[in-house]
Amino acid sequence: MPGAPPEQWWPPVAMTARWLSENAAEFDVLHVHFGLESFTADELRDGLDAAARAGRPVVFTVHDLDNPQIVDQDPYRALLDVIVPAADRLITLTPSAAAEIERRWGRPSVVLAHPTLLDEAADPGRVTDGETxxxxxxxxxxxxxxxxxxxxxxxxxxxxxxxxxxxxxxxxxxxxxxxxxxxxxxxxxxxxxxxxxxxxxxxxxxxxxxxxxxxxxxxxxxxxxxxxxxxxxxxxxxxxxxxxxxxxxxxxxxxxxxxxxxxxxxxxxxxxxxxxxxxxxxxxxxEVVASRRAQRRDQRRAVRDAHARLYRDVIAGVQA
The missing domain is CATH 3.40.50.2000 (Glycogen Phosphorylase B;)
Structure with missing residues (x-):
């Protein structure tokens, strides 16, 4: 968020109806990951309606079926009940999460593993003494x-x-x-x-x-x-x-x-x-780190390609 202190969480303005309406010409797809808890169910619904009026598809990556930042999950589940049925495409990270989404909302998800969190230039060393x-x-x-x-x-x-x-x-x-x-x-x-x-x-x-x-x-x-x-x-x-x-x-x-x-x-x-x-x-x-580094490098490319294909397909579907 412009003006926010470093590392400061800020409600994502790109999910508000006003921002989506005023900036519709600046984006092709609204891809939502986190931050739902910053809004009420009505505010979230208004934002999704604004994206639909602008002809912009919504992709939702379901990282969290339970929100780690809160204790009472009922308000968060109410938000999921708004966005999961409304999104044009759903992504999640594991087959078991996809099965839960299918069971709860009757909607399929594209399963894309989370890519590596290491920078490609990083050199992750391991230092253990072998005994303790x-x-x-x-x-x-x-x-x-x-x-x-x-x-x-x-x-x-x-x-x-x-x-x-x-x-x-x-x-x-x-x-x-x-x-x-x-x-x-x-x-x-x-x-x-x-x-x-x-x-x-x-x-x-x-x-x-x-x-x-x-x-x-x-x-x-x-x-x-x-x-x-x-x-x-x-x-x-x-x-x-x-x-x-x-x-x-x-x-x-x-x-x-x-x-x-x-x-x-x-x-x-x-x-x-x-x-x-x-x-x-x-x-x-x-040995483990070296092997996984190559595997995860390939996986990152595959995940990027899968997102690009999904974006193209969902844009074409909305415009059809």
């Missing part, structure tokens, strides 16, 4: 779908279990300095309980490069979600050859099933088992 299993959890700014306290308690209990029987482990929990709930942040720090293998570290907002560097030093990344649909973290971990353990919510496990292990934060044994799995029978990190 390094585990990371990023609680970000404590957005509503992150089960922060439970994640840290599970990490502490898992570390204790592994002391008796398992590999040496170091678990680093990152937490933004600026959070949505300072009291919860204090409880998260206290939940580490002074265990030597579990460290909570407060940080400023990390850049993409800083996140990639941190993830590249891990063997396992833990995703402690209460609800959600898909995850960019899973995509980035796949690029970097880092295995993921996460709660079984949405369709996250469908993104890269071979690199994803389901855990139950109420059962620390599952977290301890995931730590052991993160190193069992795994090829060298460098």
């Amino acid at each position: 299993v390094r585990v990371g959890i990023h609680l970000r700014d404590l957005r509503p779908n992150i089960d922060a306290e439970n994640a840290v308690r599970a990490a502490v209990h898992a570390a204790r279990l592994l002391e008796r029987s398992g590999p040496a482990v170091e678990i680093e929990v990152l937490l933004n300095e600026n959070v949505r709930d300072d009291r919860t942040a204090d409880r998260v720090v206290a939940a580490a309980d002074g265990h030597a293998a579990v460290r909570v570290r407060r940080t400023p907002y990390l850049t993409d490069a800083e996140i990639e560097q941190w993830l590249g030093g891990l063997d396992l990344f833990v995703l402690p979600y209460r609800h959600g649909t898909h995850s960019g973290w899973v995509e980035l971990c796949y690029d970097l050859g880092v295995r993921v353990a996460g709660t079984d919510v949405g369709h996250i496990r469908s993104q890269h099933p071979s690199d994803f292990r389901v855990v139950d934060l109420d059962d620390p044994r599952t977290v301890a088992a995931a730590v052991t799995w993160a190193r069992d029978d795994s090829p060298s990190a460098d």
